[in-house]
Amino acid sequence: MCRITEGRYQCCEQECFAMGSVCRACCINLHRRNPLHWIEEWNSSFFQHQSLQGLELRMQLGHELGSTCPCSSPASKDFAVLHSNGIHNVSVDFCACSLATERRQQLLRASWWPAMPTDPQTAMTFPLLHLFHTLNCQGKMPAFDMWKGLEIMTENRTGRRPPDRYKVLLRTIRQWRHLKQCKRAGHGHDPTGVQGTSLGELALECLACPHPGWNMPEVSEIEEVKRLTCPQSWLYTLFIALDVNYCVRNAVVSSDEQDPPLSDGWGYFVEKGPYLEHLHKFVSQEEISTCSGFAATFLANIKNVRGLRTTGVVGCTCARHGVWQKRGFGNLQHGERHCNVDGVVVQALNDVEVEVVISYDIVCQWGIHFWERMAEFPDDAHLKLTQDAIIMCMPKFHLWAHKPQCHARFSFNYVHGSGQTHRETIEENWADSNKASAQTKMMGPGARQDTLDDIFGFHNYRIMESFAIKEARVHRDDFERFDEGIISYCGKATTAQWLALVTAWEKDHSRPCPYEATLQGNETLQERSMRRRKGQVEFVNHQVLALFSCLAYKSRRLSEHILEMEVKALAMGTVYQQLNIQKQRSSLLRKINRFRGLQQVFMPNLRLVLSPSKLRHLDASSAFNVESIKLFMPSELDDDNQRARVCTPGVAEMESRMHEAESHDSLQRLRSSLRNRAASHLFTVKNVTGQNSTTQNQGILRTIQMNIHANKLRYRYSRNVLFRLRGHGPWEDELRLLRDEDIRGLNERLQTEDELHEQQRLRDLGVMDATGESSTNWNPAQRGDSRRVLSWIWYDSGTKDNTPKFTALCIEWCKARARMLRWEEEIQLLDEEMRRVISFADWKARWWSERAELRPDASPELQEGLKAFALEHTISEGCKKARVAEKWAPLRRLAQEYQRNLPVEIILEYQLQEEVVEEEVVDDE
Structure with a gap:
């Protein structure tokens, strides 16, 4: 520096070392390495904007810093450079010597990206492109926002609007994305x-998924393992998840001819040509799901497509780790159709040779004619997999919105080798990618596909795996204790029979499902009502008689509801509650008057047997206390003689069957509520802490307990009616007398006398709600509990002796066994996946090492750069291998120690039981 005391120029950039005011010459010399800094000049009053171009700083390219070219060729005076701090006009001199390189190469060596390959007038700095690339992938910031930010920063500095370079920025970003993908895939070494890029080669593969020859044995070796019936062959299964996303839409902007993708089929989108050719065969196809209630099924024939080229995308991801699959995306043109999903599956699984488990929320419909549709594809597009190599299931969260017939058949909980992943990872992935939907909606088809390819690749790069070891041991211990209790109570032969049923169903889903409750000949109230509507119940004038029965039932339930509302109104006493009660009474009176008209037809002699005090109930016409009016159904008469005198044939039998169905229905609801109570208790013990959470959870438990109490009363009332109509008989073996101590779950025991006294004391003090009364105590399965006596409500008692069928108990045993096995598999899968990640890193390091010498014909400078890049990645993969191996060593030791402690019968169960179970099932049939 010249050390002039009164400098007029200063740099506005905080990272600049030229601090303080300097003279013009020093300012230029200090900024030859930083020509994109903002400069200010002192005008005797304040600092005003000045540019380095205004100070006549020239940027010489193609030569060392500080030297000039004798044959320099100046660029246009409006040469613009876009940098992270704004848009600058820079005076640039290109080298024009005899050994000079092209202008675009001179700019690239200065870390400036030329906007045009020939005679560029605009450039973007590498730091700007790096910054936008990261912000766009992580925060989904659109290019327009970046441009507006640069424009505002420039206008704030210069006081003028910079020239429009927005379209130039868009083109440069696409080039940057594409070349970055090719570079990271090693195609600079190819x-x-x-041009030699193969389909799907730019996509990042999941490190933990099975890749024959990379992180697992070759397919031929796997087949040898299967031939030896090794129980560990399921470890080489690929889990994928399919789903449709309607947020990632695309408007009719530009065309494929004007805006083609730069990497068609090389990344995460399918190759467009074969995909569209397949779709053209199904232009008029209409598909409506008859099972699922999701919005996707209603959008199968979506009409709101005006102005849209693409209504969404169908995506394919790794179901265990959430990694997007190569060639796993396809555009939707008219809602969710099977042909779109088929086109994606065919390309995503085209080179897969290991067994595959497919998760899809409407697989119950899509999978029906899957293989018939696969046969319609060209021979070169056929899957290498056979029908036995593909298993179809549903995600755990979506499963319960389907019909009950789908629950066990498509549940991951009952698929051997599936572990414990919830298979909803694709929904988590959509939540991240949907942030980019706004910016991609108005893009051309090629720009949109390139942008989404890049965002999906960034997602795969950032993905992390999660592990769980402790949970498996908990489930195994619980099952072992539960199994001990079952064997001591039911006998080992019973559990062996259950195991045979489970294993047989896993091999053939057409057999009875052991995971679902079946009412053996018992109808619920809803099923009996449905049969009446279909005309399947044969009575004289059955339609009118069904209406008579329905009115009686609804009137009684409405009366109970009004009484419950009155109890609450006594405590609250609001005007709204009183008005609501009055409305309900008016509704009840209308139903009763209608019922009385039908009662005169089916019970014509009712007035002859009623006392004067009861006759007033028949003539009631006021809505006041209408809930206390008696209906006088056949069960309310004194004996069978009165019923025969009063009722027409079939009326008493009709009421009897109605209450029989209501009894079974109440018992089933009671079991469900008891299971909910047990699950809620378990969740409370494990997760609920703090006053707010505890208070909310107590409200949930109180609601469950009220449901238990209501179902208990419903059952007792219906059974009492049955007893008055039928008397003693075989029906009492199924519908026993329900005592308070019978109402307990599978994992609940009877309370002791001391516990009952303590519970009554808490109720008297007001600590416990009156509705929370119970004669049971919840407690997880413990040793010694096997001597307890299970409640009769958990098994079907078809006889009076102690030989129950244990329907509900069998279901609980099968589900507990399935949970235990899935967690055992999860431990083995996690250990195998950790091994695969380490093996993949080792293979990738060798792969990069081999790439270093693939271009011996290149120039020495290029060879040196290629070798340096390849060796850098070789060392990086080696460090990754060492890092994850050290990080996961304790987990792997824990998992391997746990597997060594597994009982032999669990590890070899599927291998040893296969032939024996098949013979047992055949004998039973």
């Missing part, structure tokens, strides 16, 4: 160059 002798064939970018």
Whole structure:
């Protein structure tokens, strides 16, 4: 520096070392390495904007810093450079010597990206492109926002609007994305160059999924393992998840001819040509799901497509780790159709040779004619997998919105080798990618596909795996204790029979499902009502008689509801509650008057047997206390003689069957509520802490307990009616007398006398709600509990002796066994996946090492750069291998120690039981 005391120029950039005011010459010399800094000049009153171009700083390219070219060729005076701090006009001199390189190469060596390959007038700095690339992938910031930010920063500095370079920025970003993908995939080292890129080669593969020859044995070796019936062959299964996303839409902007993708089929989108050719065969196809209630099924024939080229995308991801699959995306043109999903599956699984488990929320419909549709594809597009190599299931969260017939058949909980992943990872992935939907909606088809490819690749790069070891041991211990209790109570032969049923169903889903409750000949109230509507119940004038029965039932339930509302109104006493009660009474009176008209037909002699005090109930016409009016159904008469005198044939039998169905229905609801109570208790013990959470959870438990109490009363009332109509008989073996101590779950025991006294004391003090009364105590399965006596409500008692069928108990045993096995598999899968990640890193390091010498014909400078890049990645993969191996070593030791402690019968169960179970099932049939 010249050390002039009164400098007039200063730099506005905080990272600049030229602090303080300097003279003009010093300012230029200090900024030859930083020509994109903002400068200010002192005008005797304040600092005003000045540019380095205004100070006549020239940027010489193609030569060392500080030297000039004798044959320099100046660029246009309006040469613009976009940098992270704004848009600058820079005076640039290109080298024009005899050994000079092209202008675009001179700019690239200065870390400036040329906007045009020939005679560029605009450039973007690498730091700007790096910054936008990261912000766009992580925060989904659109290019327009970046441009407006640069424009505002420039206008704030210069006081003028910079020239429009927005479209130039868009083109440069696409080039940057594409070349970055090719570079990271190693195609700079490939002798064939970018043109030699094969389909899906730019996509990042899941490190933990099975890849034959990379992180697992070759397919031929796997087949040898299967031939030896090794129980560990399921470890080489690929889990994928399919789903449709309607947020990632695309408007009719530009065209495929004007805006084609730069990497069609090389990344995460399918190859467009074969995909569209397949779709053209199904232009008029209409598909409506008859099972699922999701919005996707209603959008199968979506009409709101005006102005849209693409209504969404169908995506394919790794179901265990959430990694997007190569060639796993396809555009939707008219809602969710099977042909779109088929086109994606065919390309995503085209080179897969290991067994596959497919998760899809409407697989119950899509999978029906899957293989018939696969046969319609060209021979070169056929899957290498056979029908036995593909298993179809549903995600755990979506499963319960389907019909009950789908629950066990498509549940991951009952698929051997599936572990414990919830298979909803694709929904988590959509939540991240949907942030980019706004910016991609108005893009051209090629720009949109390139942008989404890049965002999906960034997602795969950032993905992390999660592990769980402790939970498996908990489920195994619980099952072992539960199994001990079952064997001591039911006998080992019973559990062996259950195991045979489970294993047989896993091999053939057409057999009875052991995971679902079946009412053996018992109808619920809803099923009996449905049969009446269909005309399947044969009575004289059955339609009118069904209406008579329905009115009686609804009137009684409405009366109970009004009484419950009155109890609450006594405590609250609001005007709204009183008005609501009055409305309900008016509704009840209308139903009763209608019922009385039908009662005169089916019970014509009712007035002859009623006392004067009861006759007033028949003539009631006021809505006041209408809930206390008696209906006088056949069960309310004194004996069978009165019923025969009063009722027409079939009326008493009709009421009897109605209450029989209501009894079974109440018992089933009671079991469900008891299971909910047990699950809620378990969740409370494990997760609920703090006053707010505890208070909310107590409200949930109180609601469950009220449901238990209501179902208990419903059952007792219906059974009492049955007893008055039928008397003693075989029906009492199924519908026993329900005592308070019978109402307990599978994992609940009877309370002791001391516990009952303590519970009554808490109720008297007001600590416990009156509705929370119970004669049971919840407690997880413990040793010694096997001597307890299970409540009769958990098994079907078809006889009076102690030989129950244990329907509900069998279901609980099968589900507990399935949970235990899935967690055992999860431990083995996690250990195998950790091994695969380490093996994949080792293979990738060798792969990069081999790439270093693939272009011996290149120039020495290029060879040196290629070798340096390849060796850098070789060392990086080696460090990754060492890092994850050290990080996961304790987990792997824990998992392997746990597997060594597994009982032999669990590890070899599927291998040893296969032939024996098949013979047992055949004998039973």
